[in-house]
Amino acid sequence: MKNVLSFETKLSQAVTQIENKYSKTRVLEAGEKIFDFLEPQQNIYFSLNGIVKLFKIDRIGNEIAIALLPEKSFFGLSSLLLDELEQKYSASAVTPVKLISTPTFRVRQELHKSPELSSLMIRQLVSRLLNAEITIEFLRMQRSQTRLVSFLLILSRDFGIKTNAGIEINLRLSHETLAEMTSLSRVSVTKFLGQLRHQQMISIYRQKITIHDPKYLRQYYKIPDLLS
Structure with missing residues (x-):
């Protein structure tokens, strides 16, 4: 069977070819901004470790x-x-x-050498755009608890590992991080997580949910079934 490499593997190989000469390494603390949507975007980034948050700012200054x-x-x-001036989102370090x-x-020079890689790039961008639209739609939900549950379901889709107890979200998430990601207060997140645990819908061990x-x-x- 032909070995078909993923988009990330192919692009990683292209970046590796120019990494030593042209790339820069950065180490950021939790909460530190990587780039802002107002800044000209002139780089492609690859995270070696840690969790990165992509977000937009709405008209009244709230993060989405x-x-x-x-x-x-x-x-x-x-x-x-x-265009460099059309960057639509910001990025910051969660951890x-x-x-x-x-x-x-x-x-871009590497992509021009490979039509196949360019095609994979477009598919990857479309997939991420669709997932972003779904995420934004659910996080606009009015009821705070439903918004948190929707976000947990999104995380289980993207970071979930099947275990005997259910789907473990393979991220260490503090209440503060969940509050920032859902535009809720930390007190509300703590309250809602407590209710979900009391209902035996979730369990938490070492910050992993x-x-x-x-499905239940x-x-x-x-919540509409748009997360699969």
Whole structure:
């Protein structure tokens, strides 16, 4: 069987070819901004470790979460298609993060050498856009508890590991982080998580949340089935 490499693997190979000469390594503390949507976006980023948050700012200045990215993720990919002044989102470190950045034009040169890689890039961008739209839609829900549950379901989709107890979200998430990602207060997050634990819908061990039955949780809170 032909070995088909993933988009991230192929792009990683392209970045590796120019990494030593053109890339820079950065180490960021939790909460530190990586780039702002107002800044010209001139680099592609690859996280070596840590969790990165992508977000937008609405008209009244509130953050709207777009995605949480695990380690070994590329971001800033829209700079390959958009003008430098058209960057549409910001990025910051949720946990301590180590990343490398490579000038966009160098990555673009590698993409021009491979039509297959360019096609994979477009599919990856479309997939991320669709997931971002779903995330934004659910996080706009009026009821605070439903918003938190929706976000947990999104995390279980993107970071979930199947265990005997259910789906474990393979991220260490503090109440403060969940509050920031859902635009809720930390007190509200603590209260709602406590209610979910009391209802035996979730369990938490060392900041990792396990959803015992995601389908039942979604149905109980009447959340549309758009997360699969």
